[in-house]
Amino acid sequence: MxxxxxxxxxxxxxxxxxxxxxxxxxxxxxxxxxxxxxxxxxxxxxxxxxxxxxxxxxxxxxxxxxxxxxxxxxxxxxxxxxxxxxxxxxxxxxxAEPQPQRVTAPVITDKSDQNEVYCWPWTGIVVNIHDEIKSGQAVDTSAYWLKKFSKYKPVEVKIFWDDKCQTAQAVVKFENDWIGFRNAIEFEKFFEGDRHCKREWIAQGPNAGPSIYGWFARDDDYRSQGPVGKYLRETGELKTIADLVQEAIEDRNKVVENLANEIDLKNENLDELRTKYNVKTLSLSRMLEEKDILHRAFCEESRKMQRLAREHVQRVLDEQEKLNAELEYKKKQLDSWSKELNKREALTERERQKLDEEKKKNDVRNNALQMASEEQRKADENVLRLVEVQKREKEEALKKILELERDLNAKQKLEMEIEELKGKLEVMKHLGDDVAVQNKIKEMNEELNEKIEEMNSVEHLYQTLVTKERQNNDELQEARKELIAGLSELLKSARAHIGIKRMGEIDPKTFESECKLKFPDDYEFKALEMCSLWQEKLKDPDWYPFKVVRVDDHTHEKILDEEDASLRELKSEWGDNIYDTVTTALRDLDEYNASGRYVVSELWNFKENRRATLKEVISFIFKQLKTVKRRR
Incomplete structure (x- = not known):
């Protein structure tokens, strides 16, 4: 198409x-x-x-x-x-759209008419209006007079009634241009032709009859008394035709002057554009000349490259012939080497001996690897023994804690008995100096001294047990640290329910999934930036969004302050997922390292989402070692 x-x-x-x-x-x-x-x-x-x-x-x-x-x-x-x-x-x-009608000043040859003073904006006056109904409309409405004089295109009619509201006068406003002036003159001529102009109105006086009279408002109407004269003075002014013509000439001269200035400015801009055009033309000519030079250089370079290509092809052909000759020579050499190889078949026995020696060396290496495996097995057994020792020490520590609790109860019971004996002694001292009372006091003092000695021995035993329990607890903490440090690789399995959790560390995967929705083009960088920012925020000791609330009369509890400004801003901007991740890391950090405010490692039961006991870790390690042995 x-x-x-x-x-x-x-x-x-x-x-x-x-x-x-x-x-x-x-x-x-x-x-x-x-x-x-x-x-x-x-x-x-x-x-x-x-x-x-x-x-x-x-x-x-x-x-x-x-x-x-x-x-x-x-x-x-x-x-x-x-x-x-x-x-x-x-x-x-x-x-075609009609051309706008150009309105010009009326041609007035008589100078007296040019100097005649009129009310401006152009205004007509109608008098001797009687209150009656004509054509179904009341004459006291502006709509009636606008319709009546619509031939002369009035824009406004203002009616003024006398005190008795029987007769009225009307002021008719026309456009304030020369078309309005012409309409006002036609308005006055209408009344003059009907012999109801101002001159007849003045001559008739009170015998004017019911007819209306009208004329073009002039200076005597402007200066007259009454509501019409006052209205004319408030809304208009007196001007002659000569004044208006002079104002129009001045306005036209200003427009012509402005246009002349604009034309001069356009001419200057045109000269500048011509100068720029000449500069661009000259630059274009130079560019065309440079293009011709480059084209000739390109053609010359193309011919040179073609010549070099032909020479290169000739060299390749020569080298190919040379290589063919060398290949023929190599074939002859291979034939001679084949014959020599047949002669050297007797030497293969020596090569076989060398192969046996290499085999023996490999056997030695295998034995060394076997010994290394045995050493690894021994190391695993040492770990198991260490775990068993830790298990027994933990059981002993639990027993001692129970004994410590029993001794503490006994100590508290002795303290109560001692206080009771002291109270009884004070009562006996006030009973008098009776021999029986004194003997009773002596017996009670001896019993009190025995109780104090017993309490001292219990106190000493309690201190010993506390010291031993603290040592056992330190050993258990050291054992947990050793397990975390030595078995980190074993506890990193993705499917393992026992592992190492970094308490107080924010999970970056939550930030990555949220940033992927908001910033799909650069979500990895944004997620890393936000995660690092809030991790540093957790380390700040001045930020502690926790508060203590009262649970009952004797119990208080520390909870997260959800009205904290930073947490509210985080939740409103990033949603609940990231808010929960940050607050979880904050609670873990406050529980496991509130003083240091840095991330610590802890043995963790991921299945039940809690701190793993040594028994659970040891049981998990045994299962892992059995699995490793079965694989071997």
Whole structure:
């Protein structure tokens, strides 16, 4: 389709444009091509789908004329648009927008008329209006008088009634341009022709009858007493025709001066553009010269490269012949080596001996590996023995803790008995100096001394047990540290329910999943940045979002302060997932390392989400070692 169109356009030469335009012009006249749309808009039928389709007449005529004279358009397009321009000027000339009417000052030859003073804006006066109904409308409404004098295009009517509301006067406002002046003159001439102008009104006086009188307001009306004169002074001023003409001339002179200044400015800009055009033209000429030089250099370089390529091909052919000769020589050498190899078959026995020696060396290496495996097994057994020792020590520590609790109860019981004996002694001292009382006091003192000695021995035993329990607890903590340090690789299995958890460390995967939704292009960097920022925030000792609340009369509890500004901002900006991750790390850090505020490692039961006991860790290690042995 495109090729046929291009062939059709190429068949029309520029000299045939005038002849070809007759065909599209006839098609426009017959209505085959529609220019005027159903809603009254104008369109270009030859640019459908390419240009706008709501032209005004002037814009469409300018478009058709421009395309018909364009240099980059095809001959067919020029002919079609030339026909459209002729069709617009002959058939659719009535669609042209009306030119705005230019209003000029009226030509007044008499100088006395030019100096006559009028009320401006132009105003007419109507008097002797009686209160009655005419044509179904009351005469006291502005609408009635606007309709009555609509021929003179009034813009406003103001009515003033007398004190008895029987007669009224009206002020009729016209446009304040020369058309309004002409309408006001016609208004006055209407009353003069009907002999109801100002002159007759003054002559008739009170015998004027029911008819209305009207005239063009002048200086005597402006200065008159009454509501009309007051209204004219408040809303207008006195001007002559000469004054208005002079103001129009001054306004026109200002516009002409402004236009002259703008033309001078445009001329200066045009000179600058011409200078730039000359500079660009000169630069373009230089570029074209440089292009010719580069083109010649390119052609010379191309010829040189072709010559070098031919020489290279010749060298390759020469080298190929040389390689063929060497290959023939190598074949002859291989034949001679084959014969020599047959002679050396007797030497293979020596090579076999060398192979046996290498085999013996490999046996030695295998034995060394076997010994290393045995050493590894012994090391595993040492670990198991260490675990058993830790298990027994833990059991002993638990027994001693129970004994310590029993001794503590006994100590508290002795302290109560001692206090009771002291109270009884104080009572006995106040009973008198009776011999029986003194003997009783002596017995009670002896019993009290025995109780104090017993309590001292219990206290000593209690201190011994506390010291031993503290030592056992330290040993247990050291054992946990050794297990964390030595078995970190064993406890890193992804499927293991017992492992090492870094308490107080934020999980970066939560940040990564949330940032992937908000920042899909750079989520990894953003997640790393946010995770590092909040990890440093957790280390800050000045930030402690916890508060102590009262549970009952004797119990207080420390909880997370959810009204903290940083936590609220985190939750509102990133949601519950990241908020829960950060607060979990914060609680772990406060529980396991509140003083240092740095991440610590802990043996953890991931299945039950709690701290793992040594018994659970030891049991898990035994299972892992059995699995390793079965694999071996």
């Amino acid at each position: 495109a090729s046929s169109s291009s062939d059709e356009e190429s068949d029309i030469s520029d000299s045939e444009i005038q002849d070809y335009k007759e065909k599209p012009l006839e098609e426009l006249k017959t209505g085959k091509f529609k220019v005027k749309g159903p809603n009254g808009t104008l369109r270009c039928p030859f640019c459908a789908g390419k240009k706008k389709q709501d032209y005004k007449y002037k814009d469409l005529l300018q478009h058709a004329t421009g395309v018909s004279k364009g240099n980059r358009k095809s001959a067919k397009q020029k002919a079609n648009h030339m026909a459209l321009a002729e069709y617009l000027t002959t058939e659719l000339v009535n669609e």
